[in-house]
Amino acid sequence: MTDNGKNGSAHTGRGSQRLAETVAGLIEKDIMKEGWRTGAVLGSERDLIERYGVSRAVFREAVRLVEHHQMARMRRGPGGGLVVTEPDPGIVRDAARVFLRHAAVSRRQLFEARMALELAGVTTATEMLTERGIATLTDALDTEQELMDRGVTLGHARNLHRVIAELAGNPAITLFVEVLAQLDEDMVQHEWESDEEPGQGRRDAAADSHAAHQAIVAAIVAGDAPLAQHRMRRHLQAIATLLEDES
Ligand SMILES: [Zn+2]
Numbered sequence: 001m002t003d004n005g006k007n008g009s010a011h012t013g014r015g016s017q018r019l020a021e022t023v024a025g026l027i028e029k030d031i032m033k034e035g036w037r038t039g040a041v042l043g044s045e046r047d048l049i050e051r052y053g054v055s056r057a058v059f060r061e062a063v064r065l066v067e068h069h070q071m072a073r074m075r076r077g078p079g080g081g082l083v084v085t086e087p088d089p090g091i092v093r094d095a096a097r098v099f100l101r102h103a104a105v106s107r108r109q110l111f112e113a114r115m116a117l118e119l120a121g122v123t124t125a126t127e128m129l130t131e132r133g134i135a136t137l138t139d140a141l142d143t144e145q146e147l148m149d150r151g152v153t154l155g156h157a158r159n160l161h162r163v164i165a166e167l168a169g170n171p172a173i174t175l176f177v178e179v180l181a182q183l184d185e186d187m188v189q190h191e192w193e194s195d196e197e198p199g200q201g202r203r204d205a206a207a208d209s210h211a212a213h214q215a216i217v218a219a220i221v222a223g224d225a226p227l228a229q230h231r232m233r234r235h236l237q238a239i240a241t242l243l244e245d246e247s
């Protein structure tokens with residue numbers, strides 16, 4: 001976001017597209033300045049065209065960008081205007097996954113990034129643990145057990161990592177832990193999808209993960225951050241070698 005757009009970038013380079021990007025930046029800055037209140041109306045199209053001092057075409061292109069960033073959408077009709085929205089975390093996560101797949105991220109690279117994030121997350125989660133947090137962790141382990149009993153060998157394990165990340169109260173860690181965990185699982189699933197029935201190896205891996213999760217949760221609940229870290233590290237290392245073992 002820049003402040004220099006009104007001073008003439010419209011007359012250089014890609015012209016109106018650049019100006020639209022600048023106006024989109026100004027709109028987004030105004031949304032944040034007003035506290036990003038979902039549902040608030042920033043103004044009618046006519047008001048906003050006047051406020052930002054651009055043509056209707058440029059303004060509409062700016063709105064398209066703001067809508068794409070999921071910060072607001074234009075509501076037509078009486079009482080309409082540019083309405084503040086909030087980003088859908090699912091869409092954000094999907095976009096990040098698509099981006100990383102396109103960037104041809106390797107499992108090794110995913111593992112490195114996950115390790116850094118999840119070790120930070122498990123430490124903070126342990127330090128900030130509340131009674132409610134303990135209940136959430138226990139629920140996640142129970143759900144995992146139920147899924148395992150029903151023979152689900154994929155997908156069950158992701159939830160606990162998300163719960164731990166959420167307990168750390170850091171939205172950056174939560175977002176990327178979820179993205180990376182899902183992506184790693186996509187890759188494992190891709191390798192495994194040829195198998196009709198989960199074999200013994202997969203059931204063993206799921207059981208190992210569940211046992212590791214129980215041990216991690218026990219360390220968190222005991223308030224032992226170094227132990228929780230140690231167990232998380234060992235668990236992620238085991239996940240990283242999952243496909244290497246099979247080949
Ligand atoms: Zn796990």
